[in-house]
Amino acid sequence: MAQQKTTFGGVDILRFLAAVLVMFYHYGYWVWAFPGGISARATGGIPPHPEMDFLGSGWVGVQVFFVISGFVIAFSAEKSTPLRFFEARVKRLAPAVWVCATITAAVLLLVDLSWPTDAVIRLVRTGLFVPFDPWVDSVYWTLGIEIAFYAVVWTLLRLGRFDLMETVAIAIGLISTFFWCLYYPLDLSDLAETRWLQLALVHHGCFFAVGVMLWLMRFKAVTRARLGFSALFLAGGVLQIASSVDVHSIKVEAAMPYAPPILIFLVATALMAWSLQLNLSWRGWRRIGLMTYPLYLIHDVVGAAMLGALVRAGVPYLLSIATVGATMIAASWLVAIEAEPRIRLLLDHTVFRYRLKAA
DSSP states (O other): OOGGGOOOHHHHHHHHHHHHHHHHHIIIIIHHHOTTSHHHHHHTOOOOOGGGGGGTTGGGHHHHHHHHHHHHHHHHHTTOOHHHHHHHHHHHHHHHHHHHHHHHHHHHHHTTSOOHHHHHHHHHHHHTTOSSSOOSSGGGHHHHHHHHHHHHHHHHHHTTOGGGHHHHHHHHHHHHHHHHHHHTTTTOGGGTTOHHHHHTTTTTHHHHHHHHHHHHHHHTOOOHHHHHHHHHHHHHHHHHHHHHHHHHHHHHTSOOOSHHHHHHHHHHHHHHHHHTTSOOOOHHHHHHHHHHHHHHHHHHHHHHHHHHHHHHTTOOHHHHHHHHHHHHHHHHHHIIIIIHHHHHHHHHTTTTHHHHHHO
C-alpha cells in the first residue's frame, strides 16, 4: 500500500475523541474547580459540582494529540520537500487560528475579560504564533510545542537527511524520558511548567517519539529495538502525566488521582496502534479529524461564556454542557469546511502564489 495514498480513519476518530475529552473536561470540571482559569472567568462563575469529578482527567487528551502528531508528521513528511512541508504546515495551522482567535478575542471583550488594546495585542500575538503568552486563550500553549517538533522535521528535510528521523526521534524521546526519570528523585517540580523546556521538547518529546515509533513500525518494520524504545518512551509519558496530575492538584487545591489519566493515555495509544491495521478509509472520518483542530481552539473561552450564560438563565448544568458541546462541534465543522478552505485559497493566491505560477 503506497504510504501517500493511505488514510487512517482510526487516527482521525481518536483525534476527535481526544478533543471532545478536553472540551468536556473544561466544561464539566475546570470551569468550577479552578476559578482563576480563563475558562472559569469566562463563565462568570459556576458553583462547584463534585459529582463531575470523573471528568477531571480529560486534559490528558493533549498528550494523545502529541502522540498523533508524531505519527502524522513523520508520515506526511517522508515524501515531502522542505518547501512543501512548510507550506502544508502553514496552511494547516494558520487558517483555524486566525478564525478561532478572532472569535475568542471578541468574546473576551463581550464578557469583560479584556479591553480593546489588550485584546488586539493578544490576537496579534496569537495570530503570529508567538510561543509565549499572553494569547487570547490558554489552549494555545500547545501550538508552540507542535511547531518546535515541526521545526525538527523541517530541518531534517532541509539537510536532506530525513533518513535520520528515527535517530532524532529516539534522541528526543531519550532526553525527555531521562528528564522525567530524574523529576521525582531530584525534586524538579519547579520545572514542571517551564516554557523553554516545553519548547525544547524536553517535557513532551517522549510523546512525539512514541508517535514516530508507531509510524516506523507501521511502514518500515516491527523490531525489538523499536518496541523497546516505545515502551521506554511510554514510561516517560506516564511520568510526565503524573507530574501534570500534581500540577493540577495544586491549582484546584485538592488531590487528584493518578490512575485515570494514565489509563486513558495508555488505552488511547493502544487503540491508535491497533487502528493502524484497520481499513477505515471512509472520507467522513477524515472530515471528522479535520474538525478536531478548530474544536480545540474555539471551545474553551467561547464555549465557557455560552455555558455560563445558559446556567445563569436557569438551564440545568448537564443540559447546558451538552448544548454547548454540540454547538462547539457544529462551529468547528463550519470552520473546517467553510472558513479554512477559503483562507487556504487566499494563501495560495498571495503567500504561496509561486505554486500557481509554477503550475
